Amino acid sequence: MQTIRLALIGFGNVGQGLTEIIADRNDNFAKQFGLKFQIVAVSDIYWGSVYDPDGLDPVRLLGAIQKGEKLATIQAAEYGWDATTTIEQSGADALAEVSFTDLKTGEPAAGFVRAALKQRMNVVTSNKGPIALHYPELSRLAAENSVQIGFEGTVMSGTPVLRMGSEILKAAGVNRIQGILNGTTNYILSRMEDGTSYADALAEAQDKGYAEADPTGDVEGFDAAGKVVILSNLLMGTEIGMDDIERSGITHLTPEDIRNAKIDDRRWKLIGAVEKDGEKVTASVQPVPLPVSHPLATIGGATNAVTFSTDLLGDITLAGPGAGRRETGYALIADLIAIYNKA
Amino acid sequence: MQTIRLALIGFGNVGQGLTEIIADRNDNFAKQFGLKFQIVAVSDIYWGSVYDPDGLDPVRLLGAIQKGEKLATIQAAEYGWDATTTIEQSGADALAEVSFTDLKTGEPAAGFVRAALKQRMNVVTSNKGPIALHYPELSRLAAENSVQIGFEGTVMSGTPVLRMGSEILKAAGVNRIQGILNGTTNYILSRMEDGTSYADALAEAQDKGYAEADPTGDVEGFDAAGKVVILSNLLMGTEIGMDDIERSGITHLTPEDIRNAKIDDRRWKLIGAVEKDGEKVTASVQPVPLPVSHPLATIGGATNAVTFSTDLLGDITLAGPGAGRRETGYALIADLIAIYNKA
Numbered sequence: 001m002q003t004i005r006l007a008l009i010g011f012g013n014v015g016q017g018l019t020e021i022i023a024d025r026n027d028n029f030a031k032q033f034g035l036k037f038q039i040v041a042v043s044d045i046y047w048g049s050v051y052d053p054d055g056l057d058p059v060r061l062l063g064a065i066q067k068g069e070k071l072a073t074i075q076a077a078e079y080g081w082d083a084t085t086t087i088e089q090s091g092a093d094a095l096a097e098v099s100f101t102d103l104k105t106g107e108p109a110a111g112f113v114r115a116a117l118k119q120r121m122n123v124v125t126s127n128k129g130p131i132a133l134h135y136p137e138l139s140r141l142a143a144e145n146s147v148q149i150g151f152e153g154t155v156m157s158g159t160p161v162l163r164m165g166s167e168i169l170k171a172a173g174v175n176r177i178q179g180i181l182n183g184t185t186n187y188i189l190s191r192m193e194d195g196t197s198y199a200d201a202l203a204e205a206q207d208k209g210y211a212e213a214d215p216t217g218d219v220e221g222f223d224a225a226g227k228v229v230i231l232s233n234l235l236m237g238t239e240i241g242m243d244d245i246e247r248s249g250i251t252h253l254t255p256e257d258i259r260n261a262k263i264d265d266r267r268w269k270l271i272g273a274v275e276k277d278g279e280k281v282t283a284s285v286q287p288v289p290l291p292v293s294h295p296l297a298t299i300g301g302a303t304n305a306v307t308f309s310t311d312l313l314g315d316i317t318l319a320g321p322g323a324g325r326r327e328t329g330y331a332l333i334a335d336l337i338a339i340y341n342k343a
Numbered sequence: 344m345q346t347i348r349l350a351l352i353g354f355g356n357v358g359q360g361l362t363e364i365i366a367d368r369n370d371n372f373a374k375q376f377g378l379k380f381q382i383v384a385v386s387d388i389y390w391g392s393v394y395d396p397d398g399l400d401p402v403r404l405l406g407a408i409q410k411g412e413k414l415a416t417i418q419a420a421e422y423g424w425d426a427t428t429t430i431e432q433s434g435a436d437a438l439a440e441v442s443f444t445d446l447k448t449g450e451p452a453a454g455f456v457r458a459a460l461k462q463r464m465n466v467v468t469s470n471k472g473p474i475a476l477h478y479p480e481l482s483r484l485a486a487e488n489s490v491q492i493g494f495e496g497t498v499m500s501g502t503p504v505l506r507m508g509s510e511i512l513k514a515a516g517v518n519r520i521q522g523i524l525n526g527t528t529n530y531i532l533s534r535m536e537d538g539t540s541y542a543d544a545l546a547e548a549q550d551k552g553y554a555e556a557d558p559t560g561d562v563e564g565f566d567a568a569g570k571v572v573i574l575s576n577l578l579m580g581t582e583i584g585m586d587d588i589e590r591s592g593i594t595h596l597t598p599e600d601i602r603n604a605k606i607d608d609r610r611w612k613l614i615g616a617v618e619k620d621g622e623k624v625t626a627s628v629q630p631v632p633l634p635v636s637h638p639l640a641t642i643g644g645a646t647n648a649v650t651f652s653t654d655l656l657g658d659i660t661l662a663g664p665g666a667g668r669r670e671t672g673y674a675l676i677a678d679l680i681a682i683y684n685k686a
Contacts, residue, residue: 021655025514025516025655028514028516029514032513032514033514158515158655158656159656159659160507160511160512160659163511164503164507164511168503168506168507168511168677169503170375171368171371171372171375171376171673171676171677171680172501172673172677173368173371293643295646295662298641300636303638312364312368312501312669312670312673312676313501313502313663313664313669313670313673314663314664314667314670315663316502316503316661316662316663317660317661317662317663318659318660318661319638319659319660319662320656320657320658320659320660321656321657324657326655326656327655327656327657330514330515330655330656333514333655334511334514334515337514
């Protein structure tokens, strides 16, 4: 039995989802993989910070939040460490970087990831910013320090799309990736097909908690573009950035566009795509009127999906949840298992 | 660079597909995985047998078949070995068992697999018979001899459904598997939705080479049942056989059934299912009128798909080719890479 000591930077939805899974499933993981996860530190800018070298009880961590109490209310050895101190002093084996995402600079999360890698900690994260903006650098830094960085949760939450592309389909020769990578826009487009206006569909998505108060990141395709950068850099060997994505969102689509597509047996979907032609790779995010027979045309609502086109196997489509606290928490666990089960 | 010496029992569609991939892609596999595949023996009851310790040229093997010539026409060290001699004398590292399948006894293929495992050869196969009927025994025999047996190609050709269930989703807790596992019946049902009669749709499927002259194995659900047994024994830890599957085929479905489902926004699909409820596992193959919103409802024609229901991640659906010479040949390569890339 190997115990994996974890430090969490961030204790929002994903951090709590990860902690729930550890509380519920640690015995299963021990039986299935010989691995036991122990949270030794949590540092969150709102909920506060706790550290205990003997491990923090996941049920108590969650209990505090449920009561609306700061983490300082639970038993621990140290309180109040900031993120950097937590990374430097916790002696954790792995960092779960689950603080807020920023697609313009990737900071401060990218700095936390760098600090952890330099400390020779493995890193798992669902934070798009650092990976979309700095993956080539972070991947080299991990290699230099003989540690690994897992980021399955940055694309389609726990749906194993990155592992599928990077490991399982590697021998098949992936030459194109097309995906519905943003649940908010897919939900809005599905509702518009039912006759709802763009404004009403957006309001509904905000009501349901899919869309942020400022929906620009979703509806203008920035979120999907970040995921396309990640897919391209990991699976096509590029070193592209956000500016290399030809990007357009869904805000200019009219009810008439939707109706006309329907008459033509087509459905508008916001498609993120990466295509390899010899050494040339092109990447884009744009609304596409897919024929209803296309495997992505029937992916509705908040479900996400990716179709890998391969040299040897034709098209392989993977569909699953695109978001969710448990689903994304699971991505971090799957990354940790992939790292430590091999070692 | 590691050279993997292969012996092929059977040189029909799948054996030829495997050989084509080796001819086309060996340089890629060397670069990507440090593995080089070398065919040292082929034994086929129709095309004859060749053996050469220095390797047989895959292009020449395929060239003979294309010209309709027996394998004895190409340069080799030995000719005419039967399957057993090939397994015992070829000194191959791995056996690709790709002879014809028999879902009643699994023989003679199961005997070849046993002989190879006892010789401490790894085995890869796309042959449903031995795996559906004898997996628990063969799996123990492999473990006793410290070798492995790969059989991705027995379910959905190269679409990585077994690896998905057994490795990638292991931590998520798979509690139900539902799949469209037979391309012939799915093709027939798709055509019946377009108004074609069962008899005409079957004749079309036979024309296109999807269905055998005797279609019983497909249309009565035996082929799908064999795959359900494989999924259940590998992924749910059962030791069930063909008789444990509650099975019914598509022959009793009438045009009226199809029409009524359509009115109800449903589509008939032949669904293979395995469900776990505590320690109890139930397995079945039967036509089900799925609501059109179900992820399997839109899988049309010869495409196959499986939906895994999981404790932590909800539903994950994997869709891809269900058959094909290259697609199934790829399954064997993927199994070999999984075996030797780890070692």
